[in-house]
Amino acid sequence: MNEITTKILDQIPSNVKFSEEDADVLIRNKDKLLEWEDGLIQGFYDSVFNHDTTRAVFTEGERPAREQTLRDWYQRTLNGPFDDSYWEWQTYVGLVHIKRKVNNAMVTGMWGWIATYLSSKALEEFPQDEALKLVKAVHALQANVTALIVESYLKNMFVAIDKAAGLNEALLGRLVATEIDDMLANAKS
Numbered sequence: 001m002n003e004i005t006t007k008i009l010d011q012i013p014s015n016v017k018f019s020e021e022d023a024d025v026l027i028r029n030k031d032k033l034l035e036w037e038d039g040l041i042q043g044f045y046d047s048v049f050n051h052d053t054t055r056a057v058f059t060e061g062e063r064p065a066r067e068q069t070l071r072d073w074y075q076r077t078l079n080g081p082f083d084d085s086y087w088e089w090q091t092y093v094g095l096v097h098i099k100r101k102v103n104n105a106m107v108t109g110m111w112g113w114i115a116t117y118l119s120s121k122a123l124e125e126f127p128q129d130e131a132l133k134l135v136k137a138v139h140a141l142q143a144n145v146t147a148l149i150v151e152s153y154l155k156n157m158f159v160a161i162d163k164a165a166g167l168n169e170a171l172l173g174r175l176v177a178t179e180i181d182d183m184l185a186n187a188k189s
């Protein structure tokens, strides 16, 4: 796995991180989960297009192509495998999102919607034991994927700042450390 992906996933406690058991439960139920695909795509893009700030991300007529992007992601996820290239792809999404000005509030907000949608469906359509395993797997997937997308968004911003202004992440960290106490004091008051 590439360095940035490994470093980001290493930040998540191992009992919270997506596990072999989570992969098994998604893959053994994938036929049912794929039946929920149309609702997932429709609900996701209705939310995003019914809100001015998120709608502004898209160009005229782009919706069908972006719906297909989300379909491809969902199908690739459920078909597995959860290998290095899958996690590295999620890291790459952070970079694509910088280019398209899809910020982390948008991503974490919409992941909340995805997790609620899939968990509700699981609780409606599976016996409780299996439903709870699915809910756990969806939330562990959310932990990994959002971590990779949002953290690579941030880290790649630092890389761009370094390239453009010669201010590397360590130096930026030291500048932040000298400013943070004043910022906290201001925020408190």
Ligand code: HEM
Residues within 6 Å of the ligand: 048, 054, 055, 057, 066, 069, 073, 092, 093, 096, 097, 100, 102, 106, 107, 108, 110, 111, 114, 145
């Ligand atoms: C919530 C979880 C999200 C996931 C899992 C996700 C996943 C992806 C993936 C897999 C790609 C394609 C990367 C590639 O080229 O291989 C992508 C691109 C993109 N996403 Fe997201 N995304 C999410 C949220 C959002 C949100 C909330 C928006 C907008 C409000 C958004 C807008 C876009 C746009 C505009 C692109 C660029 C497509 C292009 O220019 O090719 N995404 N995303």
